[in-house]
Amino acid sequence: MEIKLNLSGHENEHLTKLGFTFPGALHVDLADPELPNKVVEFLKKECGLSSGDTVIIAPPGLAPLAVLTIAAIHGLTGTFPSVVPLIRSKEGFVPGEEIPLQDFRNDIARSSRENVVKL
Numbered sequence: 577m578e579i580k581l582n583l584s585g586h587e588n589e590h591l592t593k594l595g596f597t598f599p600g601a602l603h604v605d606l607a608d609p610e611l612p613n614k615v616v617e618f619l620k621k622e623c624g625l626s627s628g629d630t631v632i633i634a635p636p637g638l639a640p641l642a643v644l645t646i647a648a649i650h651g652l653t654g655t656f657p658s659v660v661p662l663i664r665s666k667e668g669f670v671p672g673e674e675i676p677l678q679d680f681r682n683d684i685a686r687s688s689r690e691n692v693v694k695l
Contacts, residue, residue, distance in 0.1 A: 606661040
């Protein structure tokens with residue numbers, strides 16, 4: 577199934593005409609250690625994503641550059657990089673806890689597939 581998601585944070589009539597669904601503006605706390613799992617649950621429950629879907633997204637903000645960079649790193653190295661988010665604090669933006677994307681991808685892939693027998 578092809579799913580088109582407008583994750584830009586704003587409704588957009590041009591994207592709507594192209595069949596994109598706007599699930600709402602996402603507000604997140606990058607310091608929340610549960611954020612990756614919350615994103616997965618949002619994508620599964622609110623957006624209806626499942627294994628085998630083809631997904632087209634309109635990502636938020638300057639995310640297209642981030643997405644291209646992560647895809648390029650994956651293509652060059654064969655694995656996803658870890659990400660260190662910058663968290664707003666009283667001292668300005670400080671590094672948050674590292675998010676190992678490859679480990680996250682592996683955990684999601686293994687836990688979301690049906691009829692997998694783990695030996």
